Amino acid sequence: MKKIKPGFFTFWVENYKTSFLLLFLIILIGVASVIVIPKESSPDIKFGIISIATLYTGVNPQDIDSLITEKIENEIEDIDGVSKITSTSSVGLSSVTVEFENGINTRDALTDIKDAVDSLTLPTDAEDPIVQEISTKNELLFDALLYGPSEEYDIFTLTSLAIEMKNELEGKGGIASIDIGGASTNPLGGSSSGESEYEIQVLVSKAKLDNLNLSLGSIVSSIRTFNKNTPLGNYTIGDLEYDFRIEGELSDIKDLENIIVSGDGVSRVRLGDIATFQKEYPNQGIKSLGFYEKTGQNYVALSFNKQSGDNVFSVSKTAKAVLQDYIQTQPEFKELQVKYSQDLAETIIEDYKNLANTAIQTLVLVFVVIFLFVGLRESLITSILLPLSFFITFAVLNIIGISLNFLTNFSLVLTLGIAIDTIIVIIEGASERQKLGYSRKTAVILAVQDLKSPLISGTATTLVAFLPLIFLPGIVGKFLSFIPITVFATLVAALVLSLTLASALFYKLAAKKKIYHSDPAHEESLSDEEKAFLLEERVGKTERKDDKKNRREIVLEKISNGYFYVLGKFIHNKFSRLMAIAIPFVLLVLSFVFLSPSIGFTLFPASDEGIININIEAQTGTDEKSLEKFIPQIENTISSFPELKVYYVTVKGNSMSVYVELTDAIQREDDGLRDVFEVEEEILAGLDSLVSAGLKVEIATQANGPPTGAPVGVKLNAASSNDIGILKEVANDFKEYLVGVAGTKNVSVSSKDNPGQFVYRFDTQKLSFSGLTPDDITGGLRANLSGLSAGTIASQYEDNEIKVQIAEYKDSVSPTDIQNIIISTAQGQVRVGDYLDYSFEPALSSINRLDGKINISVESELENGTLPTDVQPLLEDFAASYNFPSGVSYSSGGENSENAALIQATVFSFFISLFLIFSILVLQFNSYTQPAIILYSVILALLGVNIGLFATGNPYSMTFGIGFIALTGVVVNDAIILIDRINRNLDRLNSNFAPGTLVLEDYVKGLVEAGKSRLQPIIVTTLTTVFGVLPLALQDPFWAGLGFTIIFGLVAGSAMTLFVIPALYYTIYLKKKMREGEIKIEE
Structure with a gap:
């Protein structure tokens, strides 16, 4: 060289x-x-999963399953690339999830699914199915928790102020949209902004209605008659043409009070004489927010979203400045404060x-x-x-x-x-x-x-x-x-x-x-x-x-x-x-x-993400008021931790969800405070009395990495829905076994217990003799129990529905009440109990299917330090030695099985x-x-x-x-x-x-x-x-x-x-x- x-x-x-x-x-x-370059917490990933959600209000799981879920599954199962179909039929909701094989174009699959669903004949009074792709795409900037003292700001007032804020701030400072209700999702997916539309409820006294020999239908007709604009035409005056119209739309609840619902020129009955009126946000639930050593704040959550592609740091900073400026300059907001949660820019x-x-x-x-x-x-x-x-x-x-x-x-x-x-x-x-x-x-x-x-x-x-x-x-x-x-x-x-x-x-x-x-x-x-x-x-x-x-x-x-x-x-x-x-x-x-x-x-190993989710569940059928009494104990337990950044409690139906966010993990370590797992254990210990009171308490830390299923579990299957009762008994045996295994927590069964159902059946001979059909009865019966829509009244930002219903049936109803309901028919007024008999029968809260088979999953989270390989083999051994009834089988569950x-x-x-x-x-x-x-x-x-x-x-x-x-x-x-x-x-x-x-x-x-x-x-x-x-x-x-x-x-x-x-x-x-x-x- x-x-x-x-x-x-x-x-x-x-x-x-x-x-x-x-x-x-x-x-x-x-x-x-x-x-x-765009900066995100999580990448935008299309999972190859499509969900189909269909609302059919008030219908029980069995009918949802047969009338909607099964039809959808049968129609889509032969679409190219489908690898798995899971479904849940619950009260008023059918939810079907379709997973596709790798390499399938999800956009084409979405079109195929929509076409297949559109070709189905579903019940006419069911909502149209909502078909959407599941992905991680998320333009959330942060959740702004608007809160104030409970004695000064009720949920309705806070939500009304939130609506005002939403309409004033959207489009300013890079804010693309604001969803009221927070980053949570409704049953159909998407934001829960529907909570921002209140309902005007007309609660009619049943006794007064019966005394006047009126029906809800007649009340609705009266409201609609008084709540409309009428065009009179276009006429020429001189050389110009003018429109003539009658302005008759209602603008306020007080206008409803003066509507005449009965009487002649001498004796008139106003709607206000037989009904009370209130504004209410549907499904709003009971909410409370707090911090370290501070509890009991009513709040409403607003999710601030950016445009796709915008810089999250600059938009977040500008959006917060716009928000703070608005609060400081509006008199009605002066006593309110804002706490940020799920702050993407901060994360x-x-x-x-x-x-x-x-x-x-x-x-x-x-x-x-x-x-x-x-x-x-x-x-x-x-x-x-x-x-x-x-x-x-x-x-x-x-x-x-x-x-x-x-x-x-x-x-x-x-x-x-x-x-x-x-x-x-x-x-x-x-x-x-x-x-x-x-x-x-x-x-x-x-x-x-x-x-x-x-x-x-x-x-x-x-x-x-x-x-x-x-x-x-x-x-x-x-x-x-x-x-x-x-x-x-x-x-x-x-x-x-x-x-x-x-x-x-x-x-x-x-x-x-x-x-x-x-x-x-x-x-x-x-x-x-x-x-x-x-x-x-x-x-x-x-x-x-x-x-x-x-x-x-x-x-x-x-x-x-x-x-x-x-x-x-x-x-x-x-x-x-x-x-x-x-x-x-x-x-x-x-x-x-x-x-x-x-x-x-x-x-994936556990990590300290500083977020704890708690779900507290009472027996199916328990109302929100019964659970509200437990909120102070929950708040006193959680607010005592110095690691706490913010928590909020939401009560809906028979369950309470609690979101707990701790301060940054590194900051906690520097301050000598506990990690998220230690806090989780102490919270669970502090809520032990709730378990003694008959409530089911599940607590879990939020995990890092991609979403996975429960660490351990088993899937129990039956070919026919007729075997679901036996399937539930087997599931309870597996649940009892898992509860007794060291290291397990939050053991759950996918099919929840239900106190039962009242099943009504027609006496067809009496119907025929009276010249009636089932529809003559059921239409009026549903109207009495669920109420009727009577149009809308426009407010500043939206049209609010008027709902007329029997006051006594708003919160509860008994079988005797239903028997005594009087319904107006073409043959005159009839009593429901004369044509319907009822019996009390077992009921399901939901029906789950996996690739067409009835399925119940028994799953468990694990305590920190316990691995799936410590528990899953024990569960497999128990299943192998279990004497399964005819028609029932099992397959392995848990994260390792799901990701086999x-x-x-x-x-x-x-x-x-x-x-x-x-x-x-x-x-x-x-x-x-x-x-x-x-x-x-x-x-x-x-x-x-x-x-x-x-x-x-x-x-x-x-x-x-x-x-x-x-x-x-x-x-x-x-x-x-x-x-x-x-x-x-x-x-x-x-x-x-x-x-x-x-x-x-x-x-x-x-x-x-x-x-x-x-x-x-x-x-x-x-x-x-x-x-x-x-x-x-x-x-x-x-x-x-x-x-x-x-x-x-x-x-x-x-x-x-x-x-x-x-x-x-x-x-x-x-x-x-x-x-x-x-x-x-x-x-």
Whole structure:
């Protein structure tokens, strides 16, 4: 090698000014991309799920199931791509969920579903089905909780003020829309803004109505008569035409009071004489909000939404300013206050603070490690190149339309430890060559030329290891697909930068060296031409003597020489070689036998998101007033926690939901406060008296990551709805069993208990004798019980419905009341009880189906520290030994069962990745043996992973899987470079010496020298990767399994690379050459 030939890799050094111009361009584009790229908490993911919701008010689950749900299921089950259909029929509502296979165009599927549903003939008085796609798309900015003292602001007043605010602020300050009712959803999906439309209720006294011999229909007719505008026509007066009309629409409740409903000119009865009037928001429920040591505030929630694509930070800031200004300038709002909840901008800012802190800590640790092992300027160069790879990633993500979200942010943190490995290899390689006496320019070019092939192969193996994540099925798979995209961009950017701009940076920033270090072992492997070139490069430099070396160089040289000596002895000893190969494998097998059962498995680990959801349920049929008395106890328990940020209680029907939001997890840790799991346990203990009072209390922390089902469970199935009673009995047996298993909580059955139903049946003979039909009775009966619409009265912002109903039947009704209802028919007035008899029968609160079969799921959440693998096998054993009645069967439930396809695909993907990695290595080395050696070292790294997970208490999980993929990339990369160096050394020996003159010892020296040359780079990359991932492992329990997988696996993998690979290479490859006679046996 007399001169370095010009080419692509020398261009960046020769034209370093162009390189620096490109560097600044990358910075500009990267910064611009960071500014403009959308920032979200969660990515916009289309799940391939479509929901169909149909309202049929007042109808029982059995009729909903037969009249609506079954028809919809039968119509859509043959649509292409349908993988699963689940449904729930409850009182007044049919809900069908359709899941599609991967790869199906959801937009086309949505059209097919709509067409199929539109073709059905459903009951005429049922609402039209609402068909919509389920996705994570969310333009929420924040929930503004408008609250004030209960004695001054009732719910109606607060909601009225919220409506006023909504209409005044929408369209201002980037506020696209405001939903009243908060971020919760109604039964049909979408926002609950329907709660903002109040109803004008006309509550008619039944006794007065009967005395006047009137019906609700006649009252409605009177209201409609007085509540209409009448056009009189268009007439000409003079030369102009004018419209003539009668303005008769009502404008206020007081107008209703004066409507004449009965009487003649002498005696008239006004509506106000027989009815009372009130405004009420339907389904509003009872609400209360509070904070630490402050309770009992009435509130209304307003969800502020932005336009798609708007910057969440600027719009959120502006929207809050507009909101605060409005409150301060409007007199009616002066006593009210606002508390923000589910603040997306705040959440994202915290995410980026954590990302920035992790990145800074990583860069500092990497800087220190490289400084200690390589040098100050080299650490500066590395610290410049790593952020550049991130800038390129930001630009790529922005171009392909992917936002910055918790998954891309995590991927960036993950690639810190992998990308730095690629960069360090070049910088450390150039530094080592410079120490030998090469100039900066020559050193970095030689490093790039020598290491480019193994680096490209190493990066390719890492990329193909992540590649299968793009194709994983299900909701979790769609979430995980964002990880490889980000990893690809970052690693390719790091590789390109390492092979291009790194050369220019090293050339201009690395210190000039006037001294060099001799390395006899390395120099022996050089050809005469290469030795001459090295001597030429050393001209004007002096050799550094041992007494002139600094402490760092002395320590590193001692480590290097010590490894060289140990490896040499180790390679020559057959027993040591065989033990090095066999013992790690035996220990790996033992770790799976003895440690893995204790490690356990969960799909995603728990993490402290600071949100607790509590659901408190009374027996079906319990009214809201009966539950209201428990609110003070709930509030006193929750408000006593200093960790509390805000809570709010909502009572609807027979259940109470409580949302508890704690202060930021890092802030709580800094203040010495408890984590979310400790608070959860104490809240549950504080609500124990509610359980004693017969209420069912379920409490759960909000999880990070993609949505998954309950951790453990079982699905009970029956072919016919006739078996549902038996199915419920079996479900109760399974529930009782799960309640008794240690570590379970919130054990639930999908079919709720119901106190029963009153079933009325017609006496058809009496109907026929009287000349009546069932419709003559049922129409009037429903009108008496549910009321009738009598038009609307326009308010400032909306038209409010007038609903006329019997006052005595508004809140409750008895079977006797129904029997005594008088209905006006064409045959005169009739008593309901004369034509209907009733009986009390068992009832269902809901009917669930899975792919057409009646289904009841028994599920359980788990206490913190309990894994699904601790409980699910016990439940499976119970099911296997259970004596199921005829017609009833079971299938496994829980998150592992629900995601069985995902887990199977992940395992399959792992083997596909191994095959692709092996193929790349075969292409790199033109050998089967050497790739097998590399993969053996990767598999042995699992020994360190198992020990690490067991020692830190982290289970196997999807994050462990991602960590092992990342680990594979780093270990393979180091192994590739080592074997490449061994091959180069042995090839040089073969080219520098005549055939037959070399003996085994010469090859052993080449092998050991290769190990020595890779010792420092492997130590540096191991330490930088370990310290790069350590902050992630320590700060976030959700990603701890991933972090410790990489940390412990890399330590073990590096040891395998340094000792097992040389032993295997000698045992397999050199021994083969000896057998083939290519190497002389004598030593």
